Amino acid sequence: MHKDLSLEACFGLIFLSNGKPVPAGSAPNGRLPMETKNSTAERKRDHIRICLERSVQFKRKSTWLEHVHLLHNALPEISAKEIKTETRFLGAQLSFPFMIEAMTGGVPEALEINSALAESAESLKVGMCVGSQRLALEDAESRRTFRVAREKAPTAFLVANIGAAQLSERPGEKAAGAVEMIEANALSIHLNPLQEVVQGEDQAGFSNVLKTMEKAVEAVDVPVIVKETGCGISREVAKKLITTGVSCLDVAGAGGTSWAAVESLRAEESHDDSRAGLGREFWDWGIPTAASVIETRSVTNLPIVASGGLRTGLDLAKCLAIGANLGGAAHPLLWPATMGANNVIREIRQYMTGLRAAMFVVGARSIVDLRRTQFLVTGELMQWLDQRKIKPRGEPSARKRK
Numbered sequence: 001m002h003k004d005l006s007l008e009a010c011f012g013l014i015f016l017s018n019g020k021p022v023p024a025g026s027a028p029n030g031r032l033p034m035e036t037k038n039s040t041a042e043r044k045r046d047h048i049r050i051c052l053e054r055s056v057q058f059k060r061k062s063t064w065l066e067h068v069h070l071l072h073n074a075l076p077e078i079s080a081k082e083i084k085t086e087t088r089f090l091g092a093q094l095s096f097p098f099m100i101e102a103m104t105g106g107v108p109e110a111l112e113i114n115s116a117l118a119e120s121a122e123s124l125k126v127g128m129c130v131g132s133q134r135l136a137l138e139d140a141e142s143r144r145t146f147r148v149a150r151e152k153a154p155t156a157f158l159v160a161n162i163g164a165a166q167l168s169e170r171p172g173e174k175a176a177g178a179v180e181m182i183e184a185n186a187l188s189i190h191l192n193p194l195q196e197v198v199q200g201e202d203q204a205g206f207s208n209v210l211k212t213m214e215k216a217v218e219a220v221d222v223p224v225i226v227k228e229t230g231c232g233i234s235r236e237v238a239k240k241l242i243t244t245g246v247s248c249l250d251v252a253g254a255g256g257t258s259w260a261a262v263e264s265l266r267a268e269e270s271h272d273d274s275r276a277g278l279g280r281e282f283w284d285w286g287i288p289t290a291a292s293v294i295e296t297r298s299v300t301n302l303p304i305v306a307s308g309g310l311r312t313g314l315d316l317a318k319c320l321a322i323g324a325n326l327g328g329a330a331h332p333l334l335w336p337a338t339m340g341a342n343n344v345i346r347e348i349r350q351y352m353t354g355l356r357a358a359m360f361v362v363g364a365r366s367i368v369d370l371r372r373t374q375f376l377v378t379g380e381l382m383q384w385l386d387q388r389k390i391k392p393r394g395e396p397s398a399r400k401r402k
C-alpha cells in the first residue's frame with residue numbers, strides 16, 4: 001500500500017500512516033486543509049471509492065475490438081529489436097502512443113493518485129490527463145492536488161481537463177485557468193451528457209456547447225482535445241466539433257468504464273431508487289470504442305485518441321490500425337495508482353509489451369507501419385458500419401488519413 005493513502009481513504013475514512021482514522025473531509029497528515037462539506041468534492045471521492053470498490057464496467061456491450069482482426073504475418077521479416085514505438089502527438093514526442101486518461105483531482109486522496117500517475121508519465125514518456133479541474137477553479141486550496149502532476153512530471157505531455165457543461169459561464173477564463181494551473185500542454189474538454197442526466201444535474205449547460213467550445217479554443221494557446229467519458233463520439237458529432245477549431249478528438253467509447261453505472265451505484269447508496277434505476281437502464285449505453293474510432297476517422301484527419309475499454313496492448317494496436325493516433329486508459333490505472341508509481345509503470349509497460357508483440361506479428365516496424373496494416377472487420381461492427389454506410393480505413397472510398 002502506498003505510504004499515506006490506504007484503501008480505507010477511499011471509503012470515507014482517511015487513515016493516517018499511524019493507523020488512526022480521521023473523518024472524511026478533514027486533512028490527512030494535516031497537509032490538505034481543504035474540502036469540507038462540498039458536494040463536488042464529495043462526488044469526486046465517491047467516484048474514486050466506487051470505481052475501486054464496485055464493478056463499474058459495461059456488462060452486455062463491449063468495445064467491439066474483438067470484431068477487428070489484424071492480419072497475421074507469418075513472415076514478418078523484422079527482428080523485434082527493429083520495432084520502434086515512438087510517436088509524435090500534438091507537438092510532443094512520446095515513447096509509445098499512450099495516454100493516462102482523466103481521472104481525479106481536488107480531494108485529498110487525489111494527491112497521491114495524481115502523484116503516482118504523473119511520476120509514471122514522466123518516467124515512461126507517455127501523456128497524462130488530469131481529472132476535472134472544476135473544483136480547483138472554485139477552491140484555491142485544492143489546486144495542489146492538480147499541480148502535483150506538473151511537479152512530478154516536469155517534461156511530460158500534460159493535459160488539463162474541464163467539463164463542457166461547466167464552461168457555460170466564463171468559458172475563456174476557466175479554460176485558460178485550467179491550463180495555467182498545471183502548465184498544461186493541451187486542454188481537454190469532456191462531454192458527459194449521460195452522466196449528467198443520471199446524476200440529476202441541471203442539464204442547461206449542454207445547450208450551447210459548440211459556442212462555448214469555440215470560446216475556450218480562442219482563449220488558450222495550447223491544442224484543445226474534446227473527449228467523451230465512455231459513450232463515444234459519432235461522425236455527426238465529430239463533424240460539428242471540428243467546426244469549433246479543436247485539435248483532437250478522444251472518442252472515450254463504450255465497452256470500458258460506465259458512468260451510468262457509477263452514478264447508479266452512487267444513487268443506490270443514497271437510497272434514490274429512481275436515479276439508481278435510470279443508471280441501470282443506461283448502464284450499457286453508447287457507441288462501442290471500435291465503431292467510434294472508425295466513425296470519427298471517416299470524417300476527419302485530425303488526431304484521434306481511442307479510449308474506453310482499452311485493456312491490452314493488442315487493443316491499442318487494433319485502435320491504431322483502424323484509425324487512432326493514440327490510445328488511452330483510465331480505470332485499469334486507478335488501483336495501481338493507489339499503490340504507487342511502480343505499480344502504474346508495470347501496468348503501462350504491459351500495454352507497451354502487447355503493442356510491440358502485435359507490431360511484430362503483423363510485420364510493422366513503426367507506428368506509421370502499424371497504422372497502415374491490413375485489418376478485417378466482422379460481426380456486429382461490420383453490420384453497424386454497413387448500416388451507417390461507413391467504409392473503414394483502407395477500403396476504396398475511405399478517406400485518406402494523415
Ligand SMILES: Cc1cc2nc3c(=O)[nH]c(=O)nc-3n(C[C@H](O)[C@H](O)[C@H](O)COP(=O)(O)O)c2cc1C
Binds near residue numbers: 310334
Ligand atoms: C475514477 C475515474 C474518474 C474519472 N474522472 C474523469 C474526469 O474528471 N474527467 C474526464 O474527462 N473523464 C473522467 N473519467 C473518464 C475517463 O477519462 C475515461 O474516459 C473513461 O473512464 C473510459 O476509459 P476506461 O474504460 O479506460 O476507464 C474518469 C474515469 C475514472 C475511472
